[in-house]
Every structure is written in C-alpha cells, then in structure tokens.
Amino acid sequence: MNNFIYDIPTKVYFGQGQIVHLPELIQTCGSRVLLVYGGGSVKKTGLYDTITHLLRENGIEWQELSGVQSNPKIGSVREGVRLVREHQLDCVLAVGGGSTLDCSKAICAGVPYAGDPWELVLDRTKVQACLPLITVLTMAATGSEMDNIAVISNPETKDKRGFSSYGMYPRFSILDPVYTFTVPRSQTAAGTADIMSHIMESYFDQVRGASVQDGLSEALLKTCIQSAPVALAHPDDYEARANLMWAASLAINGLNSLGKNRAWTCHPLEHVLSAYYDITHGVGLAILTPRWMKHVLNEQTVDVFARFALNVWGVDPQLDCWTAAQQGIERLSVFFASMGLPMTLREVEIDESRLEEMAEKAAETDFSRAFVPLTREDILQIYRACL
Template sequence: MRNFIYENPTKIIFGKDREKEVGKHTAEHGTKVLLHYGGGSIEKYGTYDAVVKSLEEAGIEYVELGGVKPNPRLELVKKGIDIVEKENIDFILAVGGGSVIDSAKTIAVGHYYDGDVWDFFESNAKIKQALAVGVVLTIPAAGSESSTSAVITKMEGEHKLSINSKHIRPQFAIMNPELTYTLPDYQTAAGAVDIMSHILERYFTKTKNVELTDRLCEAALKTMITNTPLVLEDNENYAARAEIMWTGSIAHNNLLDTGRIGDWASHGIEHELSALYDVAHGAGLAVILPAWMEYVYEHDLERFAQYAVRVWGVDPDFKDLKWTAEQGIKKTREFFKSIGMPLTLKELGVPGDRLEEMAAKVVAGKERGSIVKIDKEDVLNIYKSVLK
C-alpha cells in the first residue's frame, strides 16, 4: 500500500424526496444562486419545480442557466461566468448529471480567474479558488457529485480535457433515486458502464498489497452487476436504483484508490470518441474497456484472473491462469452487451477514418496507463481491434 491522503467532505443527502430540502442546504453556503441545468427533462418530470420551490421557501434568489449538453461545452461555461459576475452570484447549484456538474464546477473556477478558463484545462494556470457548488443529482454515472474533477469539451479543435482541484468538490450532493426513474434505458446502461469503469480503472493497478481496496472494488462491481439488469427490467425499482446511485458516488470519490495507483488508459482512449463523435461516455467505454483489457491482460494474469474469479464467479484453473483471466474479459463483454451497450466502434457509430488522429491526441506526446504504458501505436491497435 502506498502512502496517501484521503479526504472527502461532500455532504451526501440521500433518499426519497431529498430534493425538497435543497433550499435549506443551499442557504448554508450562499444567498444568490446560479441554477444550472441541462435540457427539458428536469422541467418535464417535476424536479425543476421542486428545486425552485425549495429555494424560494428558503429565501434564496436565483438566476437560471439551462442548456448544458452531454460532453459539456466551454462556450456555455463562459456564458455562466459572465452571468455570475454580472449578477453577483455566490453559489452555483447544478441540477442534473455529470455534464451539468462539470459545467458548474468550471464556471465556479472561471469566476476567480481573469484569463480564459481553458487555461486551467491546458495546465497553463493553477486553480486557487472557486465558488461553492451544490448538486441535485439526476443521473448516476460520472461521480462528479463528490469528486474533485471536471471534464469540458472545446468544440473548436474538438478538445475534451479535464481539471482536478479540491476547490471544485461540491459542498453537498442531494441524491434521490426516484429522480433517475425517467432515464432512458440506454442512458441508464451507459451510466452503469461509466460507474463500473471508474471502479475498474482503479482496480487494475500494479501496486502490491492493496487487499482492502481490491475487495471494496469487487463489492462495488458486484453491486453494479446485480442491480443494472434490475433497473432495466423495471425502471422504477427503487431499491436497485438506490444501489446504483450510491455506488456511482463511491466509485469516484477516491476511497477506492486509497493507497494504489489506477490505470486510466481506457478513459483517455474513450475521451477522443466523445470529443469527435459526441457519443455517450459510458457507451464508448463499453467498447474500449474490454478492448483495453484484452490488449494488456497478459502483463498481469494474476490480477485479471482474480478479477474473473472474485467479480464474475469464474472457477479458476490454476494451471491455466490465461484461460481464467480471459473468462473475466469475456464476461465483462457479455454483460455490457446484455444491458444494450455497443461492443464495437461500428455499433457505437464511430467510423474508422480518423483513428490515427485520435490515437495521436490520446497520447499527446506522452504515454498512457500504469499497468502497461501504452503509446500511440498501442492506442491505434486497441481502436482497430474493435473497429467492427
């Protein structure tokens, strides 16, 4: 186990009807709020009304900025920064999923910076301060509700980059599993893959002696494997929705990688798909993650065999760890397929004509991954292995 520092002060307010308390929690941090959200679904399903009512009851003023898109855009962030400045806003409330939260976090950072907020994403500036952010979560997937990161897309140049700072960790996250009942199946499944990949990218590590976090990861993965089919079968299965929603936060709040170093190559390889073709991050990961596993597993048969046995219940063949390890990858693919996810770039709707360019952007001059360092050639091979 490596030395580590762990802290996660985000207050989780979990359960039925919790969004009705948002005013009270917001009032602990601010008086005038930027209410940030995406499309029409929060209005359609009553979340918007509940939030606004609660804010009003708590005497909180608010200014609205909707229109956040999946793979959130820098352009809207800049609009948000202007509004915050002009309206003297002191708190940002994100109502939505990871895209809305990441957009809110970036506005929060941009408020205290005179230059272009994109500087932070290109590591040309260091985050020293941010407005406080709160969350009403409606999509379990990105884990952004209690994380220190945000991912933003700059359309010009088709860049998708991230920032990381303790200053952007939300103050609170309100999580009512009922708000996820209306998610389309495809989005539920893509969210589940995103959650599983947050766990898996931590699970696959070269760090030795990490038994507790191994086992915690396995616990979280098994919970996803049981519950994702249940919510696809019955969208209003509260118990299963609750398991997924809470697992989604724990998957990405950094508890699961205390004392270990994750790999994260798959996330990098997928980001280019989302940046260029605007595909759902989780759907892209369903294609890339097993392809990456297949490409690297022989470098650590013991760990991949452990994954197969402990997570998927494969009976180990100790004389053939390779076979054992392969069963885990096979079961991962079968599971993703069973929940309606694509397994090839073709099924994802990504053509093969820009793979070179994408691979170059993934590595951007440096190697990726930690289990195995992979370069541009490797990324290209991984893309090609799942072309059709």
C-alpha cells in the same frame, strides 16, 4: 501501497425526499444562486418545479443557465461565469447528471479567475478559490457529485479534458434514487458502463496489495452487475436505483484508489473518441474496455485479471489463471452487450478513417504509470480491434 491522504469533503444527503434539505444547504453558502441544468428533463419530471418552489419559499434568488449539453462545452462554462459575475451570485446549484455537474464545477472555478476558463482546463494549477457548489443528481454515472473533477470539451480544438482542484468538490450533494427512475434505458446502460469503468481504472493499477481498496472495487462492480439489470427491467425499483447511485459515487470519490497510481487508461482513450465524434462517453468505454483488456493481458497482468474473473464474475476457481482471465474479460463484454450497449465503433458510426489521427492525439497522454504503459501503436491496435 503508496502513501495517501484521505480527504473527501463533500457531504452527501442520500435517499428519497432529501431535497427538503436544499434551502438550508444553500443558506450556508449565501442567498443568490446560479441554477444550472441541461435539457428539459428536469422540467418534465417536475424536479425543476420542486426546486424553484423551495427557492421561492425560502427567499433564495436565482438566475438560470440551461441547455448544458452532454460532453459539456467550454461555451456553457463561459456563459455561466458571465451570469454569476453579472448578477453577483453566491454559489452554483447544479441539477442534472455528470455533464451539468462538470460544467458547474468549471463555472465555480472560473468565476474568481481573471482569464478565460479554458486556461484552467489546460492547467489546473491556475485554479484558486472556487465558488461553493451544491448538486442535485438525476443520474447515476459519472460520480461527479462526490469528486473534484470536471471534464470539459472544446469543439474548436477537438479537445476533451479533465481537470481538478480541491475547491471543486461539491460542498453538498443530494442523491435521491427516485430522480433516476426516469433515466432512459440507454442512459442507464451507458451510465453503468461508465461507473464500472471508473472502478476498473482503479482496480487495474500497477500498485498491488491494496486489499481494502481492491475488495471495495470488487464489491462495487458486483453491485453494478446485480443492480443494473434490475433497474433496466424495473426502472422504478428503488433499491436497485439506490445501489447503482451509491456505487457510482464510491466508484470515483477516490476511496477505492487510495494508495494506488491512479493512472487511467480507458478514459483518456475514450475522451478522444467522444471529442472527435461526440458519442456517449459510457458507450465508448463499453466498446473500448474489453479490447483494452485483451491487449494488456500478459504474464505480468494475468493474475489481476484472474482475480477479477474469480471475485467479480464468480468463474470456476478450478480454472487455470489464463482461462479464468479470458473468461472474466468475456463475461464483461457479454454483460455490456446484455444491457443493449453498442459493442463496436461501427455501430456508433466511427470508421477507420480517423483512427490514426485519434491514436496520435490519445498518445499525448502520459501512460507511463498506467497498469500497462501504452504507445501510439498500442492505442491504434486497440482502436482497430474495436471496429
């Protein structure tokens, strides 16, 4: 286990009705907020009304940035920064899923920065002070509500990049599972794939022997495997939604990767796919992960895959490690498919034509500390196996 520092500063208000705390939380940051949200779903569900009513009742002024898209674009960040400056706002209130939260984090980092916010995405060391961020989550997926990472896309350069800084942790996050009852089937499924990928990115790591962290990862994966089918069949099952929601936060708040290398693989491979084709992030991950696993299964990694198969999927403990490992990968693939996720690139309208170009782009990431280091050729083989 590597040395580590545990420091997760976000305070989470979890459970039905916790929105009542919103005014007091905002008031610890100021009295003028930028309300950021995506499409109209927060209006349809009534959450927008609930929140603006609370703001009005408590004398909190706000400006709005709406229309944040999935794979949030640097243009929205720039617009948010402009609004905060123009209206001299004190903090950002993000209401939505990971895209809205990520866009809001980038706004919080961008406000005190004199240059263009895209420079911060390219070089996180330029991030200095950040505006306080409060989030109200409406979807269990990215874990953005409890980490300090934002992933922003730049359509002009076909870049989709994550950046992070300590100040970008939300100060408070309100997680009410009821808000996720209306998440459509396809997004619940893709969100679950995203959660599971975050967990697996930490689980499959060069550092072995971090027993607590790996055990937590297994518990989180089992929670997803148990809860997602229930949430898909019964979208308003509070307990299933609650377990998914909390699993999503713990999947990426850093707890299960303490003392590990934290050198991810499938996410950088997927970011290129969705930067080129704007596909749903979780779908890209579901397609890639089992193919990546098969590609990196070898003498050095088989024991980790066998443990995964045994502890997460409950395969027969009598199996030899190779058979167990293969069954674990197969079970993962079958699980993703059972949630109705597309499992090939062709299904999301990606063909052979740009795979080489994308592999070239993906190979710009440094994979040297990853579970298994990858070359451009490895990446191309994985992409091809996904067709």
